[in-house]
Amino acid sequence: MIIKPSDxxxxxxxxxxxxxxxxxxxxxxxxxxxxxxGKSQALFDTTMDVEKxxxxxxxxxxxxxxxxxLKSLNRMNDLIDNISINGKIRFEGKNIFDRDTDVINLRKQxxxxxxxxxxxxMSIADNVTYPLKIDGIRGKNVLAETCERSxxxxxxxxxxxxxxxESALRLSGGQQQRLCIARAIAADPEVLLMDEPCSALDPMAxxxxxxxxNELKGKYTIIIVTHNMQQAARVSNNTAFMYxxxxxxxxxxxxxxxxxxxxxxxxxxxxxxx
Ligand SMILES: Nc1ncnc2c1ncn2[C@@H]1O[C@H](COP(=O)(O)OP(=O)(O)OP(=O)(O)O)[C@@H](O)[C@H]1O
Ligand SMILES: [Mg+2]
Numbered sequence: 098m099i100i101k102p103s104d105x106x107x108x109x110x111x112x113x114x115x116x117x118x119x120x121x122x123x124x125x126x127x128x129x130x131x132x133x134x135g136k137s138q139a140l141f142d143t144t145m146d147v148e149k150x151x152x153x154x155x156x157x158x159x160x161x162x163x164x165x166x167l168k169s170l171n172r173m174n175d176l177i178d179n180i181s182i183n184g185k186i187r188f189e190g191k192n193i194f195d196r197d198t199d200v201i202n203l204r205k206q207x208x209x210x211x212x213x214x215x216x217x218x219m220s221i222a223d224n225v226t227y228p229l230k231i232d233g234i235r236g237k238n239v240l241a242e243t244c245e246r247s248x249x250x251x252x253x254x255x256x257x258x259x260x261x262x263e264s265a266l267r268l269s270g271g272q273q274q275r276l277c278i279a280r281a282i283a284a285d286p287e288v289l290l291m292d293e294p295c296s297a298l299d300p301m302a303x304x305x306x307x308x309x310x311n312e313l314k315g316k317y318t319i320i321i322v323t324h325n326m327q328q329a330a331r332v333s334n335n336t337a338f339m340y341x342x343x344x345x346x347x348x349x350x351x352x353x354x355x356x357x358x359x360x361x362x363x364x365x366x367x368x369x370x371x
Pocket of ligand 2: 165
């Protein structure tokens with residue numbers, strides 16, 4: 098997509114809608130948050146509340162800032178040079194950019210799953226228990242229990258229980274992605290951040306991940322970036338549509354897909370551009 102300067106002047110793309118607050122309230126509160134890579138602004142006053150225990154999808158054309166916003170939530174962007182920010186992101190009420198934030202702990206509470214499965218070159222069991230081991234947990238029983246529980250939660254246990262000591266790299270792509278989710282939840286996070294977790298997977302493996310997201314809903318707050326409209330519609334409760342660094346519209350998924358308020362959202366969800 099080519100971004101024209103006239104688009105940025107377009108009033109419509111500056112409109113922001115908020116969902117009604119759920120009964121459980123919000124766990125993440127993005128408050129007029131902007132981000133610059135050097136001089137180039139990638140996020141413009143993004144504002145949204147993420148409801149606890151629900152699945153929130155972030156959709157929008159390539160380059161609109163979805164990954165940038167997702168990586169801001171657990172401060173993964175800190176690892177990139179030359180970034181500056183404005184505004185706040187509150188996690189459980191506290192601004193994550195406060196000086197006293199424990200960034201390692203923040204990342205533990207917000208597990209991340211990437212586009213391409215990234216198991217470590219070690220056994221299946223060691224992959225799952227990795228977050229515990231780096232925390233210094235050595236008890237064999239605790240590690241074995243966490244391994245089993247996490248693999249059961251990601252519906253992988255039956256497929257791998259007899260080969261826990263084999264290399265994780267021998268698993269199929271879909272199994273590797275479920276293993277990465279098992280590793281993320283072994284650390285007992287509050288939030289799971291998923292950046293296009295199915296884009297490298299075939300349709301069957303994709304369905305398994307979507308089933309898993311539905312299973313995990315409620316236990317974790319899940320934020321998923323996806324290019325797949327059907328996927329967003331199938332798995333999420335709320336959807337944010339982003340365009341050129343802005344959140345154009347945010348609300349209940351069925352409304353965003355059936356009765357969006359913004360013409361831009363409508364054009365995107367009906368496939369007029371992308
Ligand atoms: N490390 C970086 N340094 C400089 N600019 C960057 C960096 N990462 C992303 N950008 C720019 O920020 C903007 C948003 O990128 P981002 O990766 O967040 O988009 P996206 O919506 O996730 O796109 P896609 O759907 O293709 O993954 C783009 O213009 C991109 O070129
Ligand atoms: Mg991206």
